[in-house]
Amino acid sequence: MSTSGSRSGPVAAQRLTGWFTPVVTAAGYDLEDLDVRAAGTRSVVRVVVDRDSGVSLDDVAEVSRALSDVLDVQDDDPGRSPYVLEVTSPGVDRPLTLPRHWRRNVGRLVTTSVGGAEVLGRVVSVDDAEGVTLAVEKGGAKKGQVRKAAGDRTLGWDELGEGRVQVEFNRPAGHRDEHLVHEGPADDDDEPLTADDVDELDDGTDEQDDAHDGAADAAQDQDQERQ
Structure with missing residues (x-):
């Protein structure tokens, strides 16, 4: 768990x-990260939770209430600074480091390092014992190139580096994120994306994360004042 910026050091985060x-486990989630940071006279406690079926706004609210109740019962330190509790789900930029991270991204395009070389592929399946099977793709690095399927490749956990989910501008039909595809004009000339293009596309692909963050800021954060 992350403790960078903690007002009270690792002891508070632990x-x-x-x-x-x-509490998180009993509710059916995994506690992916816990971060304590100083924010003026307060401490921000940011909790990231996830599960195989995903995390909705209602889930965030449920966990936030449960954790707030825990703090009300457990935290009897009168000298502790006020805090803000934030509960959220992982963003798409979260590195894939554990089997459950890979499992929750089956169907998505990822990059990973294997033996010092970068491998691009779509996650086909995940076995907690054996590793990850990728439908490897090659090419597409230069203008006009089209990525081509290079076959499935199973990578064991001992050779697999951390993975990174790739933002896809043209997802295949039936893809789990098909509803996030940008509906802008077709690029018949296959021109490189401009900075404006990327900003516009990011607005679509980050829709779910923005919703989580917005809800956390507007309604789900529990501002518990304790002296």
Whole structure:
């Protein structure tokens, strides 16, 4: 768990992790990250949760209430600074480092490092014992090139580097993120994307993450004042 920026050091994060983990697990989620940061006279406690079926706004609200209740019961330190509790789900930029991270991204295009070389492929399946099977794609690095399928490749956990989900501008039919495809004009000339193009596309592909963050800021954050 991350403790960078913690007002009270690793002890505070470890204490919160000990309180939160059983509650999050009992609710059917994984506690992916816990971060404590100073924000003026307050401390921001940011909790990231996830599960195989994904995390909705209602899920965020449920977990936030449960963790707030834990703090009300457990935290009896009168000298602790006020805090803001934020609960959210992982963003698409979260590195894939554990089997469950890979499993939750089956069907998505990812890059990973294998033996010092970068491999691009779509996650076909994940086996907690054996590793990850990718439908490897090659080419497409230069203008006019089209990526071509290079066959499936199974990579064991001992050779697989951390993965990164790739933003796709043209997803295949039936893709799990098909509803996030940008509906802008077709690029018949296959011209490189401009900075404006990327900003516009990001507005679509980040829709779900923005919704989570917005809800956390507007409604789900629990501002618990404790002296």
